[in-house]
Amino acid sequence: MPLKKRASSGAFALIGAIVVLLVGAFAWAAGWIGPRRISGGDVTRALEYNGGGSKPGYRRAHAKGLCFTGSFTANGAGSALSDASIFKSGRYPVIGRFSVAGGNPLASDGRNVFHSMALVLKSPDGQEWRLAMDHTPIFPVADIASFIALQRASKPDPATGKPDPAAMKPFLAAHPEVKAFQDYMAKAVLPGSFATATYYSINAFRFTGDRDVTRFVRWQFEPEASGPGLDKKHLELLPRDYLFNEMIARTAKVPSRWHLKLVVANPADVTDKATVAWTGPHRTIDAGTLAIDAVQSEEAGACRDVNFDPTILPPGIALSDDPLLAARSKAYSSSFTRRASEGAHPSAVGQDLTKERAR
């Protein structure tokens, strides 16, 4: 088969062009070329920077934690808003994790008082709902670029334990939305126990129930137990694992309970910004009771190897238009993949238990 030279050089050029075009499109899709994107790695790096370096093997945020087990007893009322099986009357097993914010797994509880609760709720039909909640009804920032800027600006000065004002001031000037969160924190009581805190969904979600009606919902777990808040003036006097040991001692005596309150958005409520509170009266449904009757160190419990990705939702609950949700999902995944490859390391509570046993 004789090759026609001129025709074939054109053909070679065409084949080359097709390959170059495909490689270029692929590189663009992957974000290797073109406009800069914020990746999951950008978020984990910002968190590591804020925490004064990476702590291999731990979550990049909420690194210090305690596992728990218990149950969720649904009273059936939640089915008015969502088809999710977990809202049908019944008792469902729960695993979860208490944590404080920040990337330091051995942080002192006095330095770091931001409580969080994460849950995995499963119904017998295989539906799964993962929740990652904080003890504040609103979040400091509404989008991931601002979150990264916040991590960079609020890196604590090792000497004072406080952010450098020279970095914070321009950040706050550029992000007036943070003020609502700061005002809330200035007023709010810091819960004296994980058991006396209310835990909020942070973001809004879409609940779809019968007749396919969809409503925006935020939820909160409201504690049955109450107690004094922490003394904000003397936080540095708290023992390193104060909140964790308090919860361990408390749970040995009595289970802790919360009511799941589903809060339905009013027409004027903001659903795409976690920085904005929903104020005034709201239709609120008590969907059931969470009871936590046992706690375990991360070494012994079932929570350590779980990514509490709040976008893992059962049918009947879906993401809202809040862009923070996708960012949380991707950032949690990046953190999870990093620590998975690094291997797990001892938790603060696990260290305490080891020391106790050695005594």
Next chain:
Amino acid sequence: MSRHSPDFHPALRALHWLMAAAVLAMLFIGVGMVSTTGTAYVTLLALHRPLGIAILLLVLLRLPLRIMTGAPALPDDLPRIQKRAAVASHILLYLAMAGMPFIGWAMLSAGGYPVLLTKSMALPAILPRDLALYAFLRQAHTVVALLFFALILAHLSAALMHGLIRRDGVLRSMTVGHRRAGVSPKQDDADD
């Protein structure tokens, strides 16, 4: 196994082009979704898993069909090394097509994630929860995807060389097929 006809079986050709589109889309969706914390992440992730399982089902249909109906013989004048490269690359393409969905499924299982195809349909875990295994499979999913894309580029370039430069009927055997000479339906010769 070689085949009497100069063309691949029509069903195999249809599957080839359907899967070509699906696999290319999948590779672009995959590298795109992992690159961003934007809302595209959840949108693409929701496409990625059902499309991956669709590809797995298609390759499970296609592989037996390919084994049963065979491939047309390559041109006699094609150097032996190129014939071997063709066979090897086809084996690797099948391995990647079947392997990638399995790695993805296994990776999610080891990571303790529900393997959601739709909002209400989940696949069972095929591995126990094991973070070290998850980390390995997660890495493998990326590495094999990039090698797969490189292999597809080589496959496409080779196919276009056959079609545009050698003009030896190899590309045609996977596209429109060869025109049949004469009227006898039994006659099956190439006309190139």
